[in-house]
Structure formats: structure tokens, C-alpha cells
Amino acid sequence: MTTTAESSYTARHLSVLEGLEAVRKRPGMYIGSTDSRGLMHCVWEIIDNAVDEALGGHGDRIEVVLHPDSSVEVRDQARGIPVDTVEKLGLSGVEVVFTKLHAGGKFGGGSYGSSGGLHGVGASVVNALSARLDVEVDRGGRTHRMTFRRGEPGTFADGSGEPGPEAPFTPFVDGSELAVVGKVPRGRTGTRIRYWADRQIFPTSATFSYDELVTRARQTSFLVPGLTLVIRDERRLPGTPGAEGPVEETFRHDGGTADFVDFLGQDTPVTDTWLLRGSGDFNETIQQLDGKGHLVAAEVTRTCEVDVALRWGIGYETELRSFVNIIATPKGGSHVTGFEQSLLKVVRKQIELNARRLKVTGKNSKERIEKDDVVAGLTAVVTVRLPEPQFEGQTKEVLGTAPVRAVVAKVVENELTRILTSTARTEKAQAALLLEKVVGEMRARVSARTQKEISRRKNALETSSLPDKLADCRSDDVEQSELFIVEGDSALGTAKAARDSNFQALLPIRGKILNVQKASLADMLANAECAAIIQVIGAGSGRSFDLEAARYGRIVLMTDADVDGAHIRTLLLTLFFRYMRPLVDAGRVFAAVPPLHRIETYGSGGKPGDLIYTYSEAELHKNLARLDRSNKRYKEPIQRYKGLGEMDADQLAETTMDPAHRTLRRVTMSDAARAENVFDLLMGNDVAPRKDFIVAGAAGLDRDRIDA
Incomplete structure (x- = not known):
């Protein structure tokens, strides 16, 4: 008689993991992964506990130290973990926090109004995944100490050397002991946690990232004004800032989210940084412990505080950061949804009310403002604070509390409408500029779509809608084809005779194009030369630019070797930098080098x-x-040679256009932020810095080279 698979699967095959065993068996469930990302998540758990204390007004300084022995230490000056005994368990508060899952002060006991920690597993998970963890608590005038090995409390025989996980370990048998190891002034409180990650769980390739710690510390200092965070690296690892010796950075920002937006926004601003703040209540059904320790359903009223800082710049990239309490939510959630919906609603309404001035047809327009039009050039930080938010998983990347969407939407709608309808001179002017920018983005999107439709290569039986002055090439191989943007019609004639028409196309431009660093998006689209360049390249402009749709593998700027030629080349590069940046990023923009x-x-x-x-x-x-x-x-x-037109066709071909002999200078973007600053200095609206730049460089000017 054969046994079926169904009958052989019985209750004896079921396993029940108790306590911290579950964490060690399935670490990915709690920290996401066991690579460097999971290793860093453990650090965030300990740091976030300290920051939660600061959020509650307890302590204003946190220090993080990366020790040479691969351990991490987090110190704070908050209230300290409770050291008294938990009655129901007969264990000290320190042991409960570090050995019991779902234990802590964040389950409705009134210890925290809002916090990043919710599940009560952060410290215990880190303890379970550590080869050793030491905790010291200053409280009640004494320093209390407890040590753990892979989650089990006991004592290490460190001797006179440095502490480490290799030291002999003796677990507690009859009862745990929270040792008193020193005295401190009665008013001093705080916690120091040092742990060594367990290499049975984490591979040796998983390392702590100093740069990630610095980024997180800077971010937290913006979110908790007045909190000082110190990051110190003593590892001396090659290739890190601390390779030559211990390095330390300190962060403190008192301006909150407004400072954060100013830090993130690198482009020239269109508006000031606006603060949208408010709060709203909502009801939520939760499970609470009654007097007998039983869970019962109860309806509570929650208050959600909303703090949004935002500004628009002249660019088209969007930088949106969202947070719940102090926890970053990179994948968004209900708070981001409410923000984006309300943002679109308010801007659409204001454009409809100003349709005549903005020259749009209003509600009956076939083209409507879309989210991408509104968020182009936007830098925003969306922060909400509420008790017991619901996240999707322990890694807390998405906020799931549904009522938050309506609260955020209402605050953003009221505050943003107030600013956009303000009669104050500054806000009124900035509101007008913003609405013009959004309408310009819409027109750019529509124009890009139209250009893509009409700029596809036509076959021999079709007519082309491309500009008549374009001398196109015969090849449809994008990788091989080249577009030469030529200065003036005089050079065009010579270039036509000098080019290889199989793969080289020519587009002449008349003199100096529009300075797009100063001009609005609408003015740029209305400029014939700019529009022709965008149409011929065929990939759109701004945030709708599609690199894959570009009709040519190389764009070559071929201008005269004089001051005017250099000016025209700079204007063209400004156009590519502002509205076709992916071409520059991909290394497909070149400057010809004529002799x-x-x-x-x-x-x-x-x-x-x-x-x-x-x-x-x-x-x-x-x-x-x-x-x-x-x-x-x-x-x-x-x-x-003062102009390309002075060359014969064979000379131009040999020196500038023939791939076998020519020299091309590739335009790169190794430092986009620095490049944008230079473009703004040389081509922007602010005259004073440009004057200072010219005066500073006047002494080194060689007049004989002006003609070059």
C-alpha cells in the first residue's frame, strides 16, 4: 500500500519559531535583505529610536560611530530605556526591549505622540542579528549595562582588551541581571548601544556606508529642527572619506523642511520656498488593551499634522521627498497621493481663472494641464506626523493610512490657493510666473508630441514636413548619421559641397539664437531657430524629451572660430543643456574644431x-x-580663417567634416550642478555676478586673442 503525499503531510511537519528564532530564520521579513541594504536598515532602526525620543522633546544630540572592529555605536541624551521591572514578565525594561518582539513604548501607552517606530521589533531584531550587542543606560544617577549574544542575555569575559564578539560568553541561567557599572549626575540620562553584526547572517561583503549615514543624518536634521547629529568614521577604509584618519561630520538645521527644499533645489528659482502647514482629524478603529490585558476594538480620533515645503525652478526635473514622522517613504503612499491630486486641482483652477491672460481657452480646451506639467521644476518635501501610521511592511516604504490623503489634500488646497490668490506684490508676481511656466510646459508637451509625429523619416513616396532649409542625409541609421548645425547661409554652401550626404545632414541657423536661460519656455517654443532645431532632432524637449526618438547619432555644432562663433556655440549649448539634456548626458553633442x-x-x-x-x-x-x-x-x-565660409569645400571637408581627419570636441556633463551654475552666471538674468566675473578676469585678458 502506497502512502499519498496528502496523507504523509501531518502536524508533526509543522514548526513554530519562538521569540527571536523567527528573526534569525527569516531576516529578510524584518530588514528586507541580508546584504549591505539590510545591514544599513539595522542601523536605521537604532538611530530612529533615538530620533523618536528627540521628536518627543527628549534630547537634542545623537552620535553614530563606526568603530575599526566593524561595530557600530549609537549614543543619545534622551530619557534612557526604562530599567525598572516589567511586572507581567519579571524582566527589566532593557531586556524586554531587546529580547521581546512587539514590545516597547509605542503601542498607545502615551509615551510617544508620533514616532517612526511602530511595531516594537526594531531593537530586538537588531539584537537577534548581532553577534554581540552591548547597551548602557544612564538613568537615576547610575549607569546600567547589559550584553547579549545573538539575542541571548549574558556576560562576556572581555578581560583588559577591547570588547568583541569573540570573547568568552556565559549566558544567564537562573535569572537575568541588569548590572550597575557606574554613577552619573542624577540629571543625566541617555542610552549607548554598540553592536557587531552577525556574519552568520550578513556576508562579509556587506558593509556600513558612511555616505549613506551622512545622507540620512542630514535628512533627519532637516526633519527634526534643533537636533544635532554627529557621524564619525574610525575605520580608515580605503576609498572612503576617512581613509587617512578618523572623519567626523555634524548636522543641525533649525529651518526645518524649508531648509531641506533650499538644499535640494539646485536650479534657478521661479518662486520662493512656500510653506503649506495645517492639520486635520480623522477617525480610526484600532485594537487596544483593556484593563485585563485583552484586545478590544475602539474608535479613536487621530490628528494628522501636515508640513509641506515646495518651490519651483526654471528646470523640468522633479525632486519630491516624502516622510511620515521621520521615516522616508520613497515609494509614496496616501500622503503623496493627496498632495499631488490637490496640487493639480489648485493649479488647474487658477489657470482656468486666468485663461485670458495666459492665452488658453479654459475649460473647453482640448489640451488640459496634466500632473507632469505642474511638477516640472518642482522641489518639494511632504511631511506628515500622526500616531500609529500604517505602513506596508517593516521597511516602511509606503504609507497605507487612507484618511491621510484627504487631510493632506485639504491643507494643500487651502494654503496653496491662499498663496496663488494673494494680493501681496511678491507672491502675486511669483504666482503669475508659475502659471506661465505650467502653461509653457503644457505647450511644450503638446509641441513635442506634434514634432514626433511630423519628424519621422519619410520614404521616397512621402513628403517631409521638416524645415525646408534642412539638408538631410540619405541614411536612416541613427548610429551613423550626424547633424551639423551650421552658422549662417554662407558656410552652408561650402558645407554642402564638403559633406558626405550619405550620413551627414546640415541645418543652418541665422546668427545668434534666443538666449533660453533668460527666456520663458513659451518664448523658446515661439523662436523659429529653436523650434527648427527641436523639430529636426525629433525627440521633443524638456521633460518629454525621448532620447530613443532622436533622429541623429551625433549633433555637431559648427561655428566660426571667432568671438561671435563662440557666443553662438554657447547659446546652442544652453539650449541643449536646458531642454535636451539627455543628449549631452549620452555624449552625443559635439563642437567642431575648425582650424x-x-x-x-x-x-x-x-x-x-x-x-x-x-x-x-x-x-x-x-x-x-x-x-x-x-x-x-x-x-x-x-x-x-575668421569664418567657415572662407574655406574651400575640400579644405572644410579635410579639416572639419571628414571623420578620417577631423577633430571633434565632445560636450560632457561630469558635474551637472556646476555646469548649471556656470550657464546661469554667463547667460542668466542676474547681471551683478556676471559683471564681477568679467571684472575679475579682465586683468588676464589678451586683447590679441579677442578675435580668436
């Missing part, structure tokens, strides 16, 4: 000799000196 001089040598018997092209004054003098040393004659005066 400055041509040296014509004499051969034997006075016959024409070689032609030598030079690209700088230094290279010219070096070549002339070499010719003089070898007694070779050359025709004088030396020809100086």
Missing part, C-alpha cells in the same frame, strides 16, 4: 608644398619655428 590658420609651404623649385593647419596660436608659432629651423619657406602672410 584657425593655414600654412602653405614651398617645395623645391618654388613649387607648392604641403599645407599645414593649426588650431591655436601656440601651435602656429611652434610650426613656424620648426619650419624656420629646417630652412623651409612658407607663404606670408599666414592665412587666418
Whole structure:
């Protein structure tokens, strides 16, 4: 008789994991993973407990130390973990916090109004996944100490050396002991936790990231004004800021979320940083412990405090950070949904009310303002504080408390409407600029969609809607094709004869295009030269730019080698930087390098000799000196090219357009923030810094090079 799989599966196959065994068996359930990300999550659990104390007004300083022995220590000056005995368990508060899951002061006992910790598993999970954890608590004028090995309390025989997980360990047998190891002034309180991650759980490749700690500390200092956070790295790891010795950074910001937005926003502002603050109540059914220790359902009224800081800049990237209490929610949640819905609703309404001034047709328009139009250039920090928020999982990446959406939406709607309808001169002017920007983004999106439709390559039986002045190439291979943007019609004629029409296209522009750093988005789209460039490239502009749709593999800016040519090249680069940045990021924008001089040598018997092209004054003098040393004659005066049109077609092809001989200068974006600052300095609205820049560099100006 055979036994079926169903009948062989009985109750004896079931396992029940008690206490911290579950954490060690399934660590990913509690910390997400066991790589470096999970290792860092353990640090956040301990730090967040200290920050929760600061949120409650207890303590204003937290220190985090990365020790050379791979341990981490977190120190705070808060109330200290309770050291008295928990009556029902007969254990000290310290042992309960570090050995019992779902134990702590955040389950409705009134210890915390709002906190990041909710489940009471943070400290105990870190303890379970540590080869050793030491905790010291200053409270009641004494220092209390307890140590654990993989979650089990006991004592380590450290001797006279540094403490470590390898020291002999003796677990408590009859009863646990919270040792008193010193005295402190009665008013001093605080907690010090030091732990060594268990390498049975975490691989040796998992390491603590100093940069992540610094980023998190800076972020927390913005969210908890007045809190000082110190990060110190004593590991001396190669390739880290502390490679040469211990490094320490301190963070404290008293301006809150407004300072955070100012830190995140790197582009030139369109509006000031606006604060939208308020609160709202909602009812929630929860489970509470009654006097007999039983869970019963109860309806409670929650208060949700909303703190939103936001500003718009001239760019089109969106930077949105969201937090619940102090916990970052990178995947959003109900608070972000409420913010975005209300933001779109308010801006749409204001544009409809100002439709005539903004030259839009209002409610009956076929094109409506969309979320992407509103959030273009937006930098925002959305923070809510409420008791016992509901997250999706212990990693707390998404807020699930549904009523928060309506509370946030109402606060944002009321406060943003107040600002956008304000009669104060500054706010009224900024509101007008914002609405113009949003309408411009809408028009850019519509224009980009239209351009993509009309700029697809046509076959021989179709007509093209591309600009008539475009001299397109025959190849439809994007990787091989090149678009030369040529300065002026005079150079176009020579370039047409010099190019290889199989893969090289030409687009002439008339003089200096619009300075898009100063102009609005609408003005840029209305400019014929800018519109032609965007249409010919065929990938749209701004946040709707699609690199995959670009019709050419290389964009080459070919301008004269003089001051005007340099100015035109700068204007073109400003256009690409502001509205087609992915092309620059991908390394597909180049500047042609035409020669400055041509040296014509004499051969034997006075016959024409070689032609030598030079690209700088230094290279010219070096070549002339070499010719003089070898007694070779050359025709004088030396020809100086002031424009591409002065070259013959064969000369332009050989020096500037033929891939076999030319030189191209790739435009890169190694430091976008610095590049944007330079563009704003040279091309922006603020004249004073530009004047200072010119005055500062005047002493080093060589007048003879102005023509170059």
C-alpha cells in the first residue's frame, strides 16, 4: 500500500519559531535583505529610536560611530530605556526591549505622540542579528549595562582588551541581571548601544556606508529642527572619506523642511520656498488593551499634522521627498497621493481663472494641464506626523493610512490657493510666473508630441514636413548619421559641397539664437531657430524629451572660430543643456574644431608644398619655428580663417567634416550642478555676478586673442 503525499503531510511537519528564532530564520521579513541594504536598515532602526525620543522633546544630540572592529555605536541624551521591572514578565525594561518582539513604548501607552517606530521589533531584531550587542543606560544617577549574544542575555569575559564578539560568553541561567557599572549626575540620562553584526547572517561583503549615514543624518536634521547629529568614521577604509584618519561630520538645521527644499533645489528659482502647514482629524478603529490585558476594538480620533515645503525652478526635473514622522517613504503612499491630486486641482483652477491672460481657452480646451506639467521644476518635501501610521511592511516604504490623503489634500488646497490668490506684490508676481511656466510646459508637451509625429523619416513616396532649409542625409541609421548645425547661409554652401550626404545632414541657423536661460519656455517654443532645431532632432524637449526618438547619432555644432562663433556655440549649448539634456548626458553633442590658420609651404623649385593647419596660436608659432629651423619657406602672410565660409569645400571637408581627419570636441556633463551654475552666471538674468566675473578676469585678458 502506497502512502499519498496528502496523507504523509501531518502536524508533526509543522514548526513554530519562538521569540527571536523567527528573526534569525527569516531576516529578510524584518530588514528586507541580508546584504549591505539590510545591514544599513539595522542601523536605521537604532538611530530612529533615538530620533523618536528627540521628536518627543527628549534630547537634542545623537552620535553614530563606526568603530575599526566593524561595530557600530549609537549614543543619545534622551530619557534612557526604562530599567525598572516589567511586572507581567519579571524582566527589566532593557531586556524586554531587546529580547521581546512587539514590545516597547509605542503601542498607545502615551509615551510617544508620533514616532517612526511602530511595531516594537526594531531593537530586538537588531539584537537577534548581532553577534554581540552591548547597551548602557544612564538613568537615576547610575549607569546600567547589559550584553547579549545573538539575542541571548549574558556576560562576556572581555578581560583588559577591547570588547568583541569573540570573547568568552556565559549566558544567564537562573535569572537575568541588569548590572550597575557606574554613577552619573542624577540629571543625566541617555542610552549607548554598540553592536557587531552577525556574519552568520550578513556576508562579509556587506558593509556600513558612511555616505549613506551622512545622507540620512542630514535628512533627519532637516526633519527634526534643533537636533544635532554627529557621524564619525574610525575605520580608515580605503576609498572612503576617512581613509587617512578618523572623519567626523555634524548636522543641525533649525529651518526645518524649508531648509531641506533650499538644499535640494539646485536650479534657478521661479518662486520662493512656500510653506503649506495645517492639520486635520480623522477617525480610526484600532485594537487596544483593556484593563485585563485583552484586545478590544475602539474608535479613536487621530490628528494628522501636515508640513509641506515646495518651490519651483526654471528646470523640468522633479525632486519630491516624502516622510511620515521621520521615516522616508520613497515609494509614496496616501500622503503623496493627496498632495499631488490637490496640487493639480489648485493649479488647474487658477489657470482656468486666468485663461485670458495666459492665452488658453479654459475649460473647453482640448489640451488640459496634466500632473507632469505642474511638477516640472518642482522641489518639494511632504511631511506628515500622526500616531500609529500604517505602513506596508517593516521597511516602511509606503504609507497605507487612507484618511491621510484627504487631510493632506485639504491643507494643500487651502494654503496653496491662499498663496496663488494673494494680493501681496511678491507672491502675486511669483504666482503669475508659475502659471506661465505650467502653461509653457503644457505647450511644450503638446509641441513635442506634434514634432514626433511630423519628424519621422519619410520614404521616397512621402513628403517631409521638416524645415525646408534642412539638408538631410540619405541614411536612416541613427548610429551613423550626424547633424551639423551650421552658422549662417554662407558656410552652408561650402558645407554642402564638403559633406558626405550619405550620413551627414546640415541645418543652418541665422546668427545668434534666443538666449533660453533668460527666456520663458513659451518664448523658446515661439523662436523659429529653436523650434527648427527641436523639430529636426525629433525627440521633443524638456521633460518629454525621448532620447530613443532622436533622429541623429551625433549633433555637431559648427561655428566660426571667432568671438561671435563662440557666443553662438554657447547659446546652442544652453539650449541643449536646458531642454535636451539627455543628449549631452549620452555624449552625443559635439563642437567642431575648425582650424584657425593655414600654412602653405614651398617645395623645391618654388613649387607648392604641403599645407599645414593649426588650431591655436601656440601651435602656429611652434610650426613656424620648426619650419624656420629646417630652412623651409612658407607663404606670408599666414592665412587666418575668421569664418567657415572662407574655406574651400575640400579644405572644410579635410579639416572639419571628414571623420578620417577631423577633430571633434565632445560636450560632457561630469558635474551637472556646476555646469548649471556656470550657464546661469554667463547667460542668466542676474547681471551683478556676471559683471564681477568679467571684472575679475579682465586683468588676464589678451586683447590679441579677442578675435580668436
